[in-house]
Amino acid sequence: MRTQVGIIGGGPSGLLLSQLLHVRGIDNVVLEKHSREHVLGRIRAGVLERGFARLMREAQVGDRMDREGQVHEGFQIACNGTLDRIDLKGLTRGDTVLVYGQTELTRDLYEGRDALGGTVIHRAEEVEPRDIETQAPYITFRRGCEAIRLDCDYIVGCDGFHGVSRQTLPKHRVREFERVYSFGWLGVLTQTPPVSSELIYARHERGFALCSLRSAALSRYYIQVPLTDSVDDWTDERFFEELRRRLPDQVSATMVTGPSIEKSVAPLRSYVVEPMRHGRLFLAGDAAHIVPPTGAKGLNTAASDVHYLHEALVHHYIHGDDGCLDHYSERALARVWKAQRFSWWMTALLHRFPERGDYDQRLQETELSYLRSSDVARASLAENYVGLPF
Ligand SMILES: Cc1cc2nc3c(=O)[nH]c(=O)nc-3n(C[C@H](O)[C@H](O)[C@H](O)COP(=O)(O)OP(=O)(O)OC[C@H]3O[C@@H](n4cnc5c(N)ncnc54)[C@H](O)[C@@H]3O)c2cc1C
Numbered sequence: 377m378r379t380q381v382g383i384i385g386g387g388p389s390g391l392l393l394s395q396l397l398h399v400r401g402i403d404n405v406v407l408e409k410h411s412r413e414h415v416l417g418r419i420r421a422g423v424l425e426r427g428f429a430r431l432m433r434e435a436q437v438g439d440r441m442d443r444e445g446q447v448h449e450g451f452q453i454a455c456n457g458t459l460d461r462i463d464l465k466g467l468t469r470g471d472t473v474l475v476y477g478q479t480e481l482t483r484d485l486y487e488g489r490d491a492l493g494g495t496v497i498h499r500a501e502e503v504e505p506r507d508i509e510t511q512a513p514y515i516t517f518r519r520g521c522e523a524i525r526l527d528c529d530y531i532v533g534c535d536g537f538h539g540v541s542r543q544t545l546p547k548h549r550v551r552e553f554e555r556v557y558s559f560g561w562l563g564v565l566t567q568t569p570p571v572s573s574e575l576i577y578a579r580h581e582r583g584f585a586l587c588s589l590r591s592a593a594l595s596r597y598y599i600q601v602p603l604t605d606s607v608d609d610w611t612d613e614r615f616f617e618e619l620r621r622r623l624p625d626q627v628s629a630t631m632v633t634g635p636s637i638e639k640s641v642a643p644l645r646s647y648v649v650e651p652m653r654h655g656r657l658f659l660a661g662d663a664a665h666i667v668p669p670t671g672a673k674g675l676n677t678a679a680s681d682v683h684y685l686h687e688a689l690v691h692h693y694i695h696g697d698d699g700c701l702d703h704y705s706e707r708a709l710a711r712v713w714k715a716q717r718f719s720w721w722m723t724a725l726l727h728r729f730p731e732r733g734d735y736d737q738r739l740q741e742t743e744l745s746y747l748r749s750s751d752v753a754r755a756s757l758a759e760n761y762v763g764l765p766f
Pocket of ligand 1: 384385386387388389390407408409410415419420421422423478500503534535536537538539540640641642660661662663669671672673674675676678
């Protein structure tokens with residue numbers, strides 16, 4: 377088999393890149409380890425920056441998102457029993473975010489790929505990028521009993537944090553930056569009306585909590601838990617009892633609960649690998665970096681990588697100019713680190729760090745009080761939350 381761009385991973389990064397390249401006439405093939413149903417079964421992000429939404433439209437898959445996505449003009453921070461609203465629209469001169477589940481946008485991307493006749497090969501096993509330092513890289517993989525070779529001009533690793541692409545980079549040519557947190561988020565999805573039409577981020581002495589949503593009838597709630605906890609430790613009753621304790625009374629009193637339709641623990645980690653290119657292998661999305669979900673930057677940072685990379689490949693194939701490809705890693709990383717900074721800051725602001733002492737606790741309280749009192753601090757939070765330009 378031969379194509380221009382071989383993409384490893386059929387999550388949001390891989391599918392969006394594939395669709396954008398196809399629209400510009402650049403041939404590509406996506407290799408995905410799992411079935412489509414498996415990929416669509418993963419409940420993850422839900423808050424899209426305007427830049428992501430723009431890319432979905434450019435990829436000709438934005439119609440349902442524009443119809444069904446909810447525009448959010450602000451969110452709430454709960455602390456010491458009170459709610460403080462961050463007016464995103466007012467603080468950013470009109471910018472907002474869109475609440476639309478990752479599952480839904482992945483479904484739209486798959487449908488877009490089908491509609492254009494794109495090639496997505498599912499259940500591709502033992503995928504390996506090869507000869508990435510040469511002018512003729514290729515990918516080998518197995519499908520059932522058949523061993524297949526895919527020749528291409530470039531390979532893009534969009535295969536997430538646990539994928540194979542990053543492992544292919546020679547250890548002595550890369551630098552890794554990492555922070556692992558001692559807690560995770562226990563998330564529950566329920567078919568109930570959300571307790572609030574806007575997201576509520578809660579800081580509480582028992583730990584962080586988040587009231588999020590996917591639609592008017594689908595709620596997503598999270599609480600901070602120790603990494604040692606598993607889903608089996610948390611019945612639905614125990615989860616909602618703990619969530620209510622961490623929220624102001626006026627919120628918990630109106631919460632409608634129901635049986636969980638999904639429950640999972642996500643560990644929190646910050647990670648970046650540099651550079652995001654070696655030879656003819658490029659990395660995009662979670663394959664190159666991850667953030668704690670506070671601040672909703674994971675999926676949105678994946679989208680900015682896809683923007684820079686698709687633009688660079690268009691320059692290469694359509695204008696014969698390799699300048700953007702040569703600077704891809706630098707451009708992408710500049711924005712990646714700003715998202716890392718913001719995610720770390722918001723995590724530090726709102727979580728309980730059991731290993732830290734009274735001094736850090738006071739600093740955290742002071743940071744929150746400064747945020748409440750300063751329009752400049754609120755504007756900075758809002759600017760980062762809606763997403764820096766790319
Ligand atoms: C539990 C959880 C909750 C999250 N919640 C949020 C949130 O609330 N807000 C937010 O912004 N972000 C959140 N994120 C992060 C967000 O989901 C990711 O940033 C986003 O999925 C990145 O997309 P991606 O396509 O780069 O990687 P992925 O979504 O991980 O997709 C990678 C794809 O590659 C495939 N793959 C892996 N290995 C191989 C291989 N060897 N060969 C072929 N294919 C392979 C995988 O099956 C997968 O389909 C969450 C992540 C997790 C894990």
